[in-house]
Amino acid sequence: MSAEPRPPTASGLSLDGVGHDYLRDGRPVPALAPVSLDIPAGQFACVIGPSGSGKTTLVRAMAGLLRPSRGTVRVGGAPVTGPPTGLAMVHQEYGRSLFPWKTVRDNVDLALLNSGRGQRDRRAAVTEALHLVGLPDVERAYPWQLSGGMQQRVAIARAVVAQPRILLMDEPFAAVDAQTRADLEDLVRDLWHRLPLTVVFVTHDIDESVYLGQRVVVLGRPPAGVRADVPVPLPDRRDQVTTRAAVEFTDLRAELYGQIAAAKLG
Amino acid sequence: MVIRELPSAATDLTEGPASDAPPRTVGRRRLRRAVVGTALFAGLPAALFALWWALSAGSTSFFFPPLSRIVDTFGTTWTPTRIGQDVLPSLVRLLAGFALAGVVGIALGVLIGSVPRLAWALGPTLAFLRAVPPPLLVPAIMLVLGIGDGMRITVVAVGCVWPVLLNTVDGVRSIDPLARDTVAGLHLSAVQRLRHLVLPAAGPRIAAGLEQALSLALVMVVISEMFAARDGLGRSILVFSQTFAIPAMWSGILLLGVLGILLAFGFRAVQRWALAWWFGATGAVR
Ligand SMILES: Nc1ncnc2c1ncn2[C@@H]1O[C@H](COP(=O)(O)OP(=O)(O)OP(=O)(O)O)[C@@H](O)[C@H]1O
Ligand SMILES: [Mg+2]
Numbered sequence: 001m002s003a004e005p006r007p008p009t010a011s012g013l014s015l016d017g018v019g020h021d022y023l024r025d026g027r028p029v030p031a032l033a034p035v036s037l038d039i040p041a042g043q044f045a046c047v048i049g050p051s052g053s054g055k056t057t058l059v060r061a062m063a064g065l066l067r068p069s070r071g072t073v074r075v076g077g078a079p080v081t082g083p084p085t086g087l088a089m090v091h092q093e094y095g096r097s098l099f100p101w102k103t104v105r106d107n108v109d110l111a112l113l114n115s116g117r118g119q120r121d122r123r124a125a126v127t128e129a130l131h132l133v134g135l136p137d138v139e140r141a142y143p144w145q146l147s148g149g150m151q152q153r154v155a156i157a158r159a160v161v162a163q164p165r166i167l168l169m170d171e172p173f174a175a176v177d178a179q180t181r182a183d184l185e186d187l188v189r190d191l192w193h194r195l196p197l198t199v200v201f202v203t204h205d206i207d208e209s210v211y212l213g214q215r216v217v218v219l220g221r222p223p224a225g226v227r228a229d230v231p232v233p234l235p236d237r238r239d240q241v242t243t244r245a246a247v248e249f250t251d252l253r254a255e256l257y258g259q260i261a262a263a264k265l266g
Numbered sequence: 267m268v269i270r271e272l273p274s275a276a277t278d279l280t281e282g283p284a285s286d287a288p289p290r291t292v293g294r295r296r297l298r299r300a301v302v303g304t305a306l307f308a309g310l311p312a313a314l315f316a317l318w319w320a321l322s323a324g325s326t327s328f329f330f331p332p333l334s335r336i337v338d339t340f341g342t343t344w345t346p347t348r349i350g351q352d353v354l355p356s357l358v359r360l361l362a363g364f365a366l367a368g369v370v371g372i373a374l375g376v377l378i379g380s381v382p383r384l385a386w387a388l389g390p391t392l393a394f395l396r397a398v399p400p401p402l403l404v405p406a407i408m409l410v411l412g413i414g415d416g417m418r419i420t421v422v423a424v425g426c427v428w429p430v431l432l433n434t435v436d437g438v439r440s441i442d443p444l445a446r447d448t449v450a451g452l453h454l455s456a457v458q459r460l461r462h463l464v465l466p467a468a469g470p471r472i473a474a475g476l477e478q479a480l481s482l483a484l485v486m487v488v489i490s491e492m493f494a495a496r497d498g499l500g501r502s503i504l505v506f507s508q509t510f511a512i513p514a515m516w517s518g519i520l521l522l523g524v525l526g527i528l529l530a531f532g533f534r535a536v537q538r539w540a541l542a543w544w545f546g547a548t549g550a551v552r
Binding site: 060063064065082083085087088089091093096097099100101102110111113114142144145 | 442444445447448449450451452453454455458462463466467469543544546547
């Protein structure tokens with residue numbers, strides 16, 4: 001695992017036996033077997049697993065949006081009981097998480113409404129966040145006037161504008177085209193380099209997880225929990241062409257592919 | 267290499283996000299739709315009017331005078347003085363009652379829509395109240411509030427609150443859970459959630475309810491003025507019919523229809539402005 005020096009303000013995240021059952025018709029349906037994980041401050045961790053393996057359940061528990069049936073999530077050492085401050089989340093469906101009645105600027109500003117900061121100060125922060133994600137000219141547009149990739153950038157700007165210490169992303173790029181996806185992957189790496197962030201990135205895509213992460217956690221079908229947890233032996237500076245051709249990349253991808261295939265079988 | 271779907275680069279490119287650049291034919295199609303729309307829109311009422319005119323032209327019936335006579339009477343009946351004395355008070359009551367219904371309907375609707383247990387508890391009561399025909403409420407409301415404007419405004423409000431209330435409840439209930447997750451993660455206060463999520467998200471449904479309420483309000487104001495009224499459009503029409511001023515009575519009914527059209531148009535103009543985002547986002551054409 002490459003150990004880059006991280007600014008000291010990112011927070012770590014730890015899970016202690018976190019598991020969850022949903023109730024369906026009054027009967028518990030296991031969705032996530034107890035997971036114990038420690039994600040140190042400043043790490044970029046990817047979570048993969050077949051469909052239905054509980055990835056969304058896991059990040060929702062981390063985000064304080066779901067109270068797990070078992071176990072405890074801790075952010076910066078404190079147990080999570082509701083959405084913690086300093087934690088931001090980007091959802092898979094940007095179309096549903098951006099508000100169509102607000103302009104891009106006001107959508108991003110939502111994250112600052114309760115910050116106690118003045119309007120002018122917030123406006124400047126919004127402009128800066130939109131610059132950071134490469135969208136300088138769309139402040140007055142509405143989300144539905146933008147392409148999917150641009151909408152997801154807006155969602156990312158909203159996530160980072162309040163300077164969170166932890167960024168959770170649940171399959172954020174599953175719905176955009178390949179080229180846009182590559183650009184957004186590089187954007188997330190770049191943000192992680194520039195900001196004091198711990199990133200937990202959920203994806204279906206094995207290549208994406210290896211390309212992005214310092215570490216890949218593989219979930220199996222419930223009630224399997226964590227099936228594998230492997231470091232990514234790639235250098236810190238990555239790029240779409242050479243990194244994906246590196247032998248470490250292809251080896252790890254092959255290994256994970258085997259893990260996932262086995263996980264699907266149960 | 268993907269676990270669930272296996273999108274190759276090629277399929278991914280074709281399945282890219284919808285571009286916002288409209289195809290070239292859209293402009294022409296939109297123009298044609300506008301022309302056809304306008305023709306239907308203005309043409310149908312015009313045709314009905316013409317039909318009424320033609321069919322009633324030779325009428326000798328006392329109760330169904332020729333439309334030409336009704337139109338003649340219209341000018342002499344609805345003088346500016348009379349409009350000031352009878353139509354204006356009706357409009358004021360209508361708008362006051364409508365506004366009251368709007369405020370109460372939206373406030374209660376948001377409350378009921380946000381608290382499932384409340385909806386459950388109030389279900390039977392609301393169903394009961396809704397089943398009472400509003401005209402029957404007039405005598406009861408009169409007993410409590412007397413025969414002044416307060417009573418009439420209340421009658422209008424009680425009669426047209428239902429579509430606002432029920433649509434608001436539905437609108438609030440159908441707010442996307444992901445949108446709720448989003449605001450939960452953004453740490454908004456209850457008031458901020460109301461203002462930035464709940465009201466705008468339920469807005470299109472609330473507007474649909476208000477639109478129905480507005481047409482009901484016109485009916486209700488006329489009904490309210492048929493009981494112990496000194497002025498108002500409803501009273502005028504009642505008096506005309508009781509004094510067998512049949513063409514004047516019909517002209518009053520015609521005026522009601524015209525008012526209905528004007529109110530609907532005014533409402534739509536406001537709706538287009540207030541919900542511009544919705545018309546833009548959904549491409550809805552009305
Ligand atoms: N609200 C819910 N009620 C009942 N069962 C649920 C609910 N949400 C998820 N589940 C079940 O829990 C399991 C895990 O779901 P989850 O959404 O966490 O999986 P996932 O790994 O995110 O899948 P995907 O890759 O398809 O997004 C699934 O079997 C799913 O059917
Ligand atoms: Mg999921």
